[in-house]
Amino acid sequence: MNASIDIKSLPGRPKDLEKRASILEAAKTLFLSRGFEGTSMDAVAAEAGVSKLTVYSHFGDKDTLFIAAVQSKCERQLPEAMFDVSLRGTPIRKALLAIAHAFHGLVHSPEAIALHRMMVANSGQSTHLAELFYAAGPKRTLASFERFLREAIAAGELEIKEPARAAGHFLVLLKGLHHMRQLVGCGGEMSDKERDAHIKSTVDMFLRAYRVERGQYLARTRD
Amino acid sequence: MNASIDIKSLPGRPKDLEKRASILEAAKTLFLSRGFEGTSMDAVAAEAGVSKLTVYSHFGDKDTLFIAAVQSKCERQLPEAMFDVSLRGTPIRKALLAIAHAFHGLVHSPEAIALHRMMVANSGQSTHLAELFYAAGPKRTLASFERFLREAIAAGELEIKEPARAAGHFLVLLKGLHHMRQLVGCGGEMSDKERDAHIKSTVDMFLRAYRVERGQYLARTRD
DNA sequence: AAGTTACTAAACCGAACTGTCCAGTATTGT
DNA sequence: ACAATACTGGACAGTTCGGTTTAGTAACTT
Numbered sequence: 001m002n003a004s005i006d007i008k009s010l011p012g013r014p015k016d017l018e019k020r021a022s023i024l025e026a027a028k029t030l031f032l033s034r035g036f037e038g039t040s041m042d043a044v045a046a047e048a049g050v051s052k053l054t055v056y057s058h059f060g061d062k063d064t065l066f067i068a069a070v071q072s073k074c075e076r077q078l079p080e081a082m083f084d085v086s087l088r089g090t091p092i093r094k095a096l097l098a099i100a101h102a103f104h105g106l107v108h109s110p111e112a113i114a115l116h117r118m119m120v121a122n123s124g125q126s127t128h129l130a131e132l133f134y135a136a137g138p139k140r141t142l143a144s145f146e147r148f149l150r151e152a153i154a155a156g157e158l159e160i161k162e163p164a165r166a167a168g169h170f171l172v173l174l175k176g177l178h179h180m181r182q183l184v185g186c187g188g189e190m191s192d193k194e195r196d197a198h199i200k201s202t203v204d205m206f207l208r209a210y211r212v213e214r215g216q217y218l219a220r221t222r223d
Numbered sequence: 224m225n226a227s228i229d230i231k232s233l234p235g236r237p238k239d240l241e242k243r244a245s246i247l248e249a250a251k252t253l254f255l256s257r258g259f260e261g262t263s264m265d266a267v268a269a270e271a272g273v274s275k276l277t278v279y280s281h282f283g284d285k286d287t288l289f290i291a292a293v294q295s296k297c298e299r300q301l302p303e304a305m306f307d308v309s310l311r312g313t314p315i316r317k318a319l320l321a322i323a324h325a326f327h328g329l330v331h332s333p334e335a336i337a338l339h340r341m342m343v344a345n346s347g348q349s350t351h352l353a354e355l356f357y358a359a360g361p362k363r364t365l366a367s368f369e370r371f372l373r374e375a376i377a378a379g380e381l382e383i384k385e386p387a388r389a390a391g392h393f394l395v396l397l398k399g400l401h402h403m404r405q406l407v408g409c410g411g412e413m414s415d416k417e418r419d420a421h422i423k424s425t426v427d428m429f430l431r432a433y434r435v436e437r438g439q440y441l442a443r444t445r446d
Numbered sequence: 447a448a449g450t451t452a453c454t455a456a457a458c459c460g461a462a463c464t465g466t467c468c469a470g471t472a473t474t475g476t
Numbered sequence: 477a478c479a480a481t482a483c484t485g486g487a488c489a490g491t492t493c494g495g496t497t498t499a500g501t502a503a504c505t506t
Binding site: 233234235236237238239242273274275276277280 | 449450451452453454455456
């Protein structure tokens with residue numbers, strides 16, 4: 001029942017790490033669903049199946065617990081391998097479509113929306129926290145996709161002067177208006193058809209703007 | 224000191240409309256800067272220079288006051304004439320740049336950011352409110368810009384299959400990653416140079432994707 | 447003048463919340 | 477065994493907040 005693996009064995013009973021974990025889990029669920037001010041420490045304790053004093057013993061106060069929860073949420077929120085669509089052999093449009101579908105699904109997942117919402121809601125709380133979120137989420141995704149673009153450029157598939165900027169363009173386009181509507185709360189579920197249409201339109205636009213010209217004879221598709 | 228212009232003259236002292244206005248003004252400032260839960264009714268009363276009971280007499284409870292404040296904020300948030308750059312005679316790139324600058328300035332204004340933040344923070348409060356915000360803000364802007372695009376298409380300047388979608392693309396691109404960073408709170412001020420570069424990059428990309436081909440001899444600018 | 451309503455200032459109520467404290471019990475190292 | 481620490485459960489202090497009440501004054505209509 002106890003999972004203490006401490007090297008430094010202090011005198012007395014060690015803290016129960018499982019309890020700590022369950023507190024953190026409870027905090028994440030509650031903070032994400034009810035916001036910072038909307039969740040009380042009593043509620044966290046109850047949800048974690050732990051006494052309130054234990055919560056305070058593991059995390060000094062509410063702010064500390066909140067920061068720890070967000071931090072934990074951000075850390076395990078990474079796609080990491082989304083852009084590893086082996087480019088070699090895959091035509092650029094197909095690769096982009098695959099990436100687009102993955103990214104679109106990721107940022108529109110209830111989890112991501114809830115996290116995003118909470119970051120916006122508590123934007124005044126701590127710039128450190130905001131930077132942490134940005135670094136763990138958007139920034140890394142952006143960097144990965146920029147790397148992908150550079151490879152495509154090297155492979156002669158795309159022609160882009162500023163890959164970083166273009167990467168931002170693409171990801172922002174994918175999120176689209178619907179993402180904002182979701183955040184604000186007036187975005188009903190998107191139909192599969194509409195989602196596919198949006199993704200296709202985005203990829204098409206991106207390619208029209210950045211693909212290399214293969215002679216003047218090829219008709220340029222407009223949707 | 225009293226501005227009652229009621230047609231139906233009820234018996235007794237009429238409500239002071241100036242007080243009502245100042246209450247609403249105070250509510251807007253406080254709700255926007257400190258959020259819903261962060262502002263107390265006492266604070267609103269104090270800021271408005273009015274007794275708390277007067278607040279409750281004009282607006283029944285906190286929720287009603289909040290809704291009224293948001294509603295008022297949304298109503299007078301309209302650009303309206305942003306897209307009236309007389310297109311006739313203006314080359315399309317120049318027109319788009321003008322629109323882009325105006326829109327970018329609008330959505331990055333502290334006012335708009337604060338309103339947007341609050342809408343996200345209280346997304347659970349009321350779908351009605353969210354729809355109201357969307358209809359008064361983004362939706363109208365989008366419609367105006369779509370109208371502009373259709374004119375440009377009719378004038379033979381652009382070639383777009385789905386103007387509504389393209390309009391969304393353009394506006395979303397303009398907001399860019401920086402807008403999200405601002406919302407979350409880790410977006411420092413953007414330098415004028417960077418802002419202009421972003422806008423130029425956006426307009427260029429949009430034009431590469433949607434302008435009509437004027438023969439194959441014209442070199443296509445890439446940034 | 448009389449009746450009705452709006453306003454102020456302040457006290458007040460009940461609920462909720464953060465954080466602490468206490469008495470007692472469980473769990474570890476020495 | 478003993479000391480030290482982690483837990484539980486509940487009570488508690490101190491605040492804050494939404495909303496109401498009271499008592500008195502001001503403004504307006506007929």
